[in-house]
Amino acid sequence: MxxxxxxxxxxxxxxxxxxxxxxxxxxxxxxxxxxxxxxxGTWKAFRPVFDAGKCINCMICYSVCPEEAVIVKDGKVSGVNLDYCKGCGICANECPVKAYEMKEESEFKK
Amino acid sequence: MDTIQVSKSMRPMTGAQAVAEAMRQINPDVVAMYPITPQTPIIETFAKIVADGRASTEIIRVESEHSAMSATVGAAAAGARAMTATAANGLALMDEIVYIAASMRLPIVMPIANRALSGPINIHCDHSDTMNVRDSGWIQIYSETAQEAYEQMFLALKLAEHKDVLLPAMVCQDGFVTSHGVENVKIHDDETMKKFIGEYKPEYALLDVDNPVTYGPLQLQDYYFETKKQQVDAMKNAKRIFLEIGKELSQITGHDYGYFEKYEMDDAEAVLIAMNSTAGNIKAVVDKMRKEGKKVGMMKLRLFRPFPYEEIAEALKDVPVVGVFDRAESFGARPPLYGEIRNALFDLDKKPDMQSFVFGLGGRDIFSHQIEDAFNMLLDGKMTDETKYIGCRGC
Structure with missing residues (x-):
């Protein structure tokens, strides 16, 4: 004990x-x-793949992520902390410029 | 006429008042209170004790028994010696938190004035309330008299707080019969009882801010099972330590605290087993029948959880016939105490014959002649596979 x-x-x-x-x-x-x-992060079935080229840094994804998994550095979104992202896809759904693409987790485990 | 010696420490008291007096001597840090008949005089008496400055307890007046047990759990997790009291539907309303108190391993002591569960609504004694929570993980101690209820509060507290136990405990007495009946109760010296229970030093307390802990987190498929097994072991320890603490308490009170009391059992040809106040009625019947040359005896069970299976089997191994008096029913199954006793006797090579009796539901009186009839049924070998319902019209 x-x-x-x-x-x-x-x-x-x-x-x-x-x-x-x-x-x-x-x-x-x-x-x-x-x-x-x-x-x-091990719970997720889908993974958000972030495209910095499309991002306009509006911070909508940062404010709506329920896990605070969106990484912001020097006022700019730089990606997602996959250790804690549960793959809910809210970021991809809310992003006005489609900077996130949800891909099946199995694609990364090949 | 014999002179009755009345010690200065003997006082006429109800069972409820006697338990409140134990609470005064324990002086718990927190008591959550909600009234319910026939428990109310316990908290009522204790509230007066606190109002009079005779205990320094923080009283929390709550809006239901669910809240009473929740507040008690919170206080105990914070590191306080915490108590509440209840009966019947109050205990049923607490049920959810009763289980949580046990699984959080909080050494809460709760006096109970046993009362029938609704419905139909009824305020009088039976044991359906505490039988309803017999698998909750609480220690359950039953009391024949106000004196026993008083003394067993200290036994329960010290057992609950033992480092190898850490389980909550109920101290049961019969509603109205004991809780409102006046007896001579010997109140032991304050300092002696204070010394007996000692100071409570919780190992983990939410108010110990230098050593922060989380009480009651989520455990799913990964750890829940292991935590339940810890409770199993704690109950096993409680059974062993109950006797050790009972012996220590005997030094003060002069009374015995075995798992059960054996009354005229040595050469008995028929034995009745009961809990709480009815044990006293049965003793009177045993005395009468012994005078008539009938070899009858009684076993009064004190500790129902953890249940002393091996010891009961050993005590009953030479008894030809055993009758079990349940003051509760388990619908669609055998009555709770009978089921346990039958279970205990399974390992014996020579098993006693058995008879199940259910009596006193909803406070129905039980009379000496009915107990005598039960003994005669056993002595005459008229046992049946069916439960006999004593005093129920048409049975």
């Missing part, structure tokens, strides 16, 4: 699922901020 001061979960714990005696009781999370370790 993990005791006070021990942190759960860490990157180490995510590599292999732990036995019931090796986790804190009651599902307690004792490592603050560890939700960042959970890469929800």
């Amino acid at each position: 993990i005791f006070m001061g021990d942190k759960f979960p860490t990157q180490e714990h995510l590599k292999k699922k732990q036995n019931y005696k090796d986790i804190p009781r009651a599902g307690l999370i004792t490592n603050p901020g560890s939700s960042m370790l959970n890469k929800t």
Whole structure:
């Protein structure tokens, strides 16, 4: 059993699922901020492919993305953080200049 | 005429008042309150104690039992010693959070004045309310008298807070019969009881800002099962530690806290098993029938969750006939206590004959002659495969 001061979960714990005696009781999370370790990007079936050439930096995609996965640098959209993008396609749907194309995730796993 | 010795610490009290007195001595940090008959005098008495400055508890007046248990869970997760009390439909309304309290491993203690669940609506005693949450993961301790209800509050608290247990506990007494009936109750010394329960130091507390934790996160196919297995182990520990803490409490009170009390069972040819106040009625009948030369005995079950299967089997292995008194029904199945006892006896090479009785639903009185009839049915070997409904017209 993990005791006070021990942190759960860490990157180490995510590599292999732990036995019931090796986790804190009651599902307690004792490592603050560890939700960042959970890469929800693996859930997506479609991936937004960004074309910087078409983008007019209107920031609509940035404001509507439910996961804050649109990356903005120096006032310009530079792409999508695929670790957290869940592939909902709202960015592609809302983009006024069609700068995003949703492609099946399987195309990238060949 | 014999002189009755009344100690200064003996006071005439109802079961509800006795439990409130235990709460005064425990002085919990938080108590969430919502009234429901026949539990109300517990919180009413305790609220007066707090208003009079005799306990420093923060009282939260909530708008339902669902909120009462939610507030208690929140306070316990924050690191407080937290309590509430309820009965019947109040417990049913809490149900969702009752399970959450157990799965969050919060050592909440909740006195219960057992009352029939609606419907039809009824305010009187049976055990359908606590039987409804018997699989919730709470420890359940049953009390024959106000004295037991009072003392078992301390046993429950210390057991719930034990580091190898960390489970919530209900201390049950019969609604009206015990909760409103006045008995002489011996109140133990404040300092002794305070020392017995000790200071509560939660390992994880939401108010411990230097060590932030998340209580109650999502667990899906990946970890939910493992967390449930932890609860299974905690219940196993609770069974063992119950006896250890019971022995410690015996040193103070002089009373025994076994899983069950054996009354005239040594050479008994027929034994009745019951919980809560009816055990007292059965004892009186045992005394009468023993005087007439009939070898009858009684087992009063104190700990229903975790259930002491092996110990019950051992205690009943030489008893020819066992009758089980359930004050609750399990529709379409065998009554809850009978089912457990039958389960416990399965491993015996020589199994006792059994008879199921259901009595007292909705507060229907049970009389000595009916208990005597039940004993005679067992002694005469007239057991049946069907449950016998004592006192139900037409049965």
